[in-house]
Amino acid sequence: MALDTRVLTADEWDVWYDHLELAFGGVPEPPEERALYRSLTEYDRSLGVWDGGTCVGSAGAFSFRLSVPGGAVVPAAGVTMVGVAPTHRRRGVLTSLMRRQLDDVRAAGEPLAVLTASEPEIYGRFGYGTAAYELSVDIDTTRVRLRVPPGTDAVRLRLVDPLKALTECERVYAALVPGRPGMPARRPGWEMQALLDPESRRSGASPLKCVVAEDAAGQVVGYARYRVRPDWEPTGSDGTVLVGEVDALDPAAYAALWRYLFEIDLTWHVRASGRPADDPLLHLVNDVRRIRAVQRDALHLRVVDLPGALRARRYGAPVDVVLEVEDAFCPWNAGRWRLTAQGDAGDGAGVRCVRTEDPAELALSARELGSAYLGGVTLTSLAAAGQVKELRPGALRETSRAFAGDVAPWRPHNF
CATH class of the missing domain: 3.40.630.30 (Gcn5-related N-acetyltransferase (GNAT))
Incomplete structure (x- = not known):
């Protein structure tokens, strides 16, 4: 039987949440916690994968506004409730949910998606980078x-x-x-x-x-x-x-x-x-x-709308760099982008991010861009691990200094 992926309805919530508890070990949550998350669930942003009458996959999102370097509070999808039944692993269920969800986030005009990961290794292949530690x-x-x-x-x-x-x-x-x-x-x-x-x-x-x-x-x-x-x-x-x-x-x-x-x-x-x-x-x-x-890792971030995300934050030093971005899962972000910003400029004032045919000066994937976005992970450290490549001498230091923040990013609570 073909699997059916659809938006959650209120009368399906208990079955959907029972599936999620099973995916995370099968220990029932206290009634108070279950009731709170029922009240917080955004049904139009919650997806279920069904095999007949059985829920075998889930993913949801909360409509957050997230602080970014410079003090702006930016729309972001708080990805949550992700789980696949043990009977349906390795059948593309998670990939299909991530594909549908990121398309929906883009359509909603949210430049960022964030999540907490029970297993961090899973989400890197979908372009999420570790952006904050605790x-x-x-x-x-x-x-x-x-x-x-x-x-x-x-x-x-x-x-x-x-x-x-x-x-x-x-x-x-x-x-x-x-x-x-x-x-x-x-x-x-x-x-x-x-x-x-x-x-x-x-x-x-x-x-x-x-x-x-x-x-x-x-x-x-x-x-x-x-x-x-x-x-x-x-x-x-x-x-x-x-x-x-x-x-x-x-x-x-x-x-x-x-x-x-x-x-x-x-x-x-x-x-x-x-x-x-x-x-x-x-x-x-x-x-x-x-x-x-x-x-340990605390927050994983995915840049969904690259130019929108980079224009939303401020930069600690002036920067003018051509980024070569690899992004197979969200191909609309892939290619060369020229980022120019004056130090401490943000909210669209003095920050430009546009496509360009100019030679690339720094090469990285969406995952590394997500890690560096909040200013807590430096591009120089990622380059030392072989995950960012400098193509113009000096570009790495200049760009890393611009992205770095004054305080460490922090995720104060789970979601």
Whole structure:
């Protein structure tokens, strides 16, 4: 029987999501999490592959607006819910879904597509490059102290109900979005993701807690969400603080929040995941070697509309370069493009990206362009790995400097 690929309808959602759970190991999600994702699903952007009455493949997208270098917030497809049934592997199901989805993203006028990858190797062949990394840290607070900046003691901390403080916390998050590439501007409903707190996912930890930081005027300028997992040894307490989020608008508030997390009674460990690769915490601690830190990929980016994407961001230095781009999966991007930009110009002002017949000066594929787009992966490092080729002496250094950002891109939450 031929497979049928079609847009999802509301009455098919449960079967479609059951398939997705099976593709990711078959462990049912908590009802609260399932209900949230049902409410967030954009049915017209969700695809199912059906073999008779059985769903055997899925892919979806969320309509995000993503921060890029320079502070612009650009339309982007947040690719999600991708899975293929184990009975239907190696039959072209995933390739057909990626083909249909990228065609739809292009038709929607979104220059970018982004995803988090359960297996990063899969998506490179569709032109996605690793564009952002994240840190996980495990800190023994008996051995690590913080060196806080001036003003930290003036910050007032207040323990609050996570739901009641949601509006104030979202205000802080929204203010941070333009300053760090890779952050999605949260649409209604997404603010609830961070508050998901099913007991089955706590692994012995407390319910979700929230502490806010206030300035002298009483305005919330930061927040931390966390759980505490108590533990005891024959010698006494050995609890762990499990950090979900720490966001703040100024260094003093940021340091005050981390100091609070380090000093919670009966705990001697702080663990946090999904932190920016250049987290200021690395500079607050007195001995960075005492932090067990692990870096991994976090966000994979695909340039869908090459000239639109390159015109949307700013550049840290002037650049005038002819790019030879290879893109077999999205051939409309392939060929030679002249990118010209003045330093710190963006949003179409002073940035041009047009097709050209001029000799190529730098050769790369869409995958490498996606990696470098947010400014966290340098073209020089990709060239050192043999993935970017310099065709005009000096072109690599000039272009890499222009693409590089001031801060590491960051994906603050899953999708």
